[in-house]
Amino acid sequence: MSDAGLSLIGALLSLAGALFFLIAAVGLLRLPDLFTRAHAPTKAATLGMLLVAVGSVLLHGGGGAAIWLEKALLVLFVMLTMPISTQMLVRGAAARGVPQAPATQGAPISQPIERVDAIERSGSGRGPTPADPG
Amino acid sequence: MTAALYALSLAVLALSALLILVHAWRGSSVFDRALALETLSLVVVATLLLSADLPIDAALGLALFAFVTTVLLGYFLGQGKFPRE
Numbered sequence: 297m298s299d300a301g302l303s304l305i306g307a308l309l310s311l312a313g314a315l316f317f318l319i320a321a322v323g324l325l326r327l328p329d330l331f332t333r334a335h336a337p338t339k340a341a342t343l344g345m346l347l348v349a350v351g352s353v354l355l356h357g358g359g360g361a362a363i364w365l366e367k368a369l370l371v372l373f374v375m376l377t378m379p380i381s382t383q384m385l386v387r388g389a390a391a392r393g394v395p396q397a398p399a400t401q402g403a404p405i406s407q408p409i410e411r412v413d414a415i416e417r418s419g420s421g422r423g424p425t426p427a428d429p430g
Numbered sequence: 431m432t433a434a435l436y437a438l439s440l441a442v443l444a445l446s447a448l449l450i451l452v453h454a455w456r457g458s459s460v461f462d463r464a465l466a467l468e469t470l471s472l473v474v475v476a477t478l479l480l481s482a483d484l485p486i487d488a489a490l491g492l493a494l495f496a497f498v499t500t501v502l503l504g505y506f507l508g509q510g511k512f513p514r515e
Contacts, residue, residue, distance in 0.1 A: 348476045370490060386509050394459055
């Protein structure tokens, strides 16, 4: 394929990745509570970062293996660390009792620590028990 | 065409950075502000990725700084306690 065609495809991929970042920003503004807001930038930003990296390599006309390696390293780092850091942040928020949206289903996680331990001991939580078949 | 698409993607990144800053300003809790600032630094990393000659040191350093900052904020703002530990 010609060089201009590759640049055009790269620009389109970059635009798609930038739109994923816009989805992350709109999700931060629109979703009802912290625990749903946390998932929007995590998913959208990792996929958007991948699209932007591939698109920028194609857009600026290759440049050899070093450019691919640098951008792949950066994308790999972001895709590894972004879920971990958001998980740590949300766990801290759950320990401090940040309120959940009223429509949340499942076991409560924003209770005080003793309450969650009591729920786990009494076995009335919704998590799978070891004797659960399947 | 290609240059216009490139400028449009930079403009979309700038718009999303602006929306994230609005959320960090309005934020309902300090965890919200931390999440918004982490997302903002990732938007800046994506903008650095789009530039013609990538400053790999700046981009990797910013991504690393966002990771460490968010993990430490989550740990210490949660007073070092996690619900299931």
